[in-house]
Amino acid sequence: MLTAQDRHFRFSRGEMTLREKLWHVSWSFVLLISLVCAFGFLTLYSAANGSVEPWAARQMMRFAVGLAVMLAVSLVDIRNWMRWSYALYFIALILLIGVQLRGSVGMGAQRWIDLGFIQLQPSEIMKITLILALARYFHGASYQEVGRPIFLLPPLVMVLLPVVLVLKQPDLGTALMLTLAAGAMFFLSGVRVWQFALVIAAGLGGVPLVWKFMHEYQRQRILTFLNPENDPLGAGYHILQSKIALGSGGLFGKGFLQGTQSHLNFLPEKQTDFIFTMLAEEWGMVGGVILVGLYSLILIYGYAMSLKSRNQFGRLTGLGLTTTFFLYVFINIAMVMGLVPVVGVPLPLISYGGTAMLSLLFGFGLVMSAYIHRDVHIGRRGASDDV
């Protein structure tokens, strides 16, 4: 079906010049991301009672760095990413184990590792590298192969190792996101629906077992989630105050810098996990819906760019990372509105925090890389075939 010229053209795409690559960068996507981040800067400015200190300014700097990283990542050939994917996965895995061994305690959980020049959250890195590793594993798999349970064993191990490590930190939110994103990867790769049903059934059966291994505070969070008003001054305080702030914002909000609940500190963690509440208190439902709309646009772009890719690795990587992004958005917003338990997932591109911002932009860089290098042909055996 394809002509030799086409093939040549495609092949040459792989050896594109920097100029050509830059030409293929989706600048409207970059603009969209910047727009959401700008929304975040405004909210952080308001969270500090109308000051760029201590959050907005630093967040802007991180965004500038992150933007450069994103572009750099997007310009790296997708085949290189595929080649490095397992190595990156193992590095992330080792870092996770490192956190276990000598992580400093922050926010009541071992999540950070200090590399001297930067404080890293290996679980954030794992969110990307796990996608890359799974994408590489499934890249060469035929539909028939995917149907064989034995074939699914290695990727399951790849998922379970970091999930268990992250759970031990303990970081329920990240574990949940890793599991769900990996699930999406399996689903996209063609794993049979009945197998999913089986796993879900087994999972439900394992709920009591998981409950037993959960930390007290995690159980408490789930219990308060089920009935937050039971304990309005204790564990239910966050959810209740969040709903009060959000609900009192109404349709059009209290106005920029006018959010009473957040400015009077009734709202906890207003610059990080509960920033959506503050935004929705000040901008109202209109602001909230606009933000969700912007997120949806990013998701649509992500889908479109991923599906444009003509190689399975690019498609899987793009869709997997887009799904991770979706999970951030959904879990965070659902959490602050009391739809799911408070699990400590930040609002992507808006919540104050360096590692999340960097890893998200890194992920978008990969999505763009898949798009820029969409016509690169990668054989079933992997990137090495083509070199």
Added chain:
Amino acid sequence: MIQDNDRSKVIGRRALLLAGGKTALLTMLAGRMYYLQVMQSGRYATLADENRINLRLLPPPRGRILDRNGVPMAVNQENYRVLIVSEETDDLEDTLDSLAEIIPIGEHDYARIVREAKRHRSFVPVTVKENLSWEDVSRIELNSPDLPGVMIDVGQSRSYPLVGLGAHLLGYVSAVSEADLQGSTDPLLELPGFRIGKAGVEKIYDLALRGKGGTSQVEVNSVGRTIRELKRNEGEPGTDLALSIDLNLQQFAAQRLGDESASIVVMDIHSGEVLVMASTPSFDPNAFNRGLLPDEWRDLSTNPRAPLTNKAIAGQYPPGSTFKTMVTLAGLESGIITRDHTVTCGGRMNLGNLTWYCDKAHGTLDLKGAIQYSCDVYFYDVARRVGIDTIAAMAKRFGLGDKLDIDLPGEATGLVPSRAWKKATMGVPWTSGEDFNAGIGQGYLLVTPLQLATMAARIANGGFAVKPHLVRPQLSGSQDEPRETREFASMGISQPSLALLVEAMTAVANQPGGTAYAMRIADPAMAMAGKTGTAQVHHLQTFEHKLEGGKKPDQLPWKMRDHALFIAFAPVVAPTFACAVVVEHGGWGASAAAPIARDVLIEVQKRYPLRSALEPEGCCGTPAPHDHG
């Protein structure tokens, strides 16, 4: 290639499914937003305001208590307090040390301040010291640059500038107790440091004096720091109360009572206004406001002279010979005796194998003479003829044996016995010997000085059932409007009977041989009429003392001495003021109580001369409550 297309189809289809799921979830988020921010918006807006808006109560200034001429007796004093805010000082203890060089801070206080500062949030001011003098305040202000976080705050505290004078009338304010909170809905009571009336007028008129609390709506943040005031509603200040008391006279009377354990009441016989009500010894009501120290309380409560008791209304004494007025009226009104009824006194009277004594053998006396010389034998005879029930009925008509409902708490009822009463309470019948005792105001009889004064007033005003009261209606608050006092019903006593009694009482204090002749008021325009009384404290002692022909009172221990009583009214020419004096264990009524009554009544009449009764000399503006014609 075909395989790749195949996989491409699978991934495309599944991506579509996944996208569908995500769309549904995002729609759910929008739906949730709609639910919270549109449907439930009102509810959450209310909750948000409850979060951030704190209602603060503003205590209203308490109403003052004035005397009848507007002289303040209970006022609100500015209470300067020094506070420290720990967040405004770098080192709390350093600042406290500097402050301690200006005003002394006790070790105990020092520890309390540091403890409280640690317990509260750093912006909460902690009281260092209260009731600062003006010099202390200015010295602190002067040194304020060296005292970061130290501030002066002005509160109001109740102050009684006259200290012990009128303390029993005013009562005092004190901290709200658990019991006070029961059944009260006034949120003011919940304010820390709020004071309410616990005794006297402060208690009876507490609601009017208290006023209504204002409110201040303030916006607070999550830790309770005040951000700004949103709305303010100044409440209603408490109403000022004017007492019928004349402070000059009150002071004179209290000084005249001196160190005795005694009380005096002077009232207007027509209006019932109490001009003087003093009880000694007194106490300092300011001490209750600031809080009594344990040994202060012990001293007050165990003092045998009972400084905390208002003896004028709560002291109960046998009326002694002052009760002969009632026996007289009972005899006359029942028609059993007339003014010409005579009895020959031989110094004693026998009944069965018991003997009742008189002070001396008076010889043959008619009614007037019997009152003038206070002959006991005469009244043994009258009492025996009339009987206790008739006497009791008369006594009750004159206000004895029941509360007079004066506007003060703690009024005692006294006791007027009757046959039915004795049967009911003791189970044994009344004996004729007890008639004898009642005839001279002894036995079970108990009266309060206020009741005695009221009795004298009712005798003097022509038999109108005047009732005493303390707060003047025209200036008092709306809630506790005192009873209208102008019109009192006639008790229906025949005027000749009253006239005879008045004549005899006049003789007591004006004719030679009268028991109070030595204490007469020489000026005829001011002359008083009265009746002495000596109440026996101890039956055993009295018998011995009579058998031995009378021991001098000062030879007995204080507790064993008789109570001295005197009732009077003046001036005889146009009765206006009634007076009762009781000196506990004072000995003879004629010598211990009558001189006090005389001196006070002279002072009263000087201050309120006949023509313009109840309008003080040289003072205008306070109109006489009624015309004495």
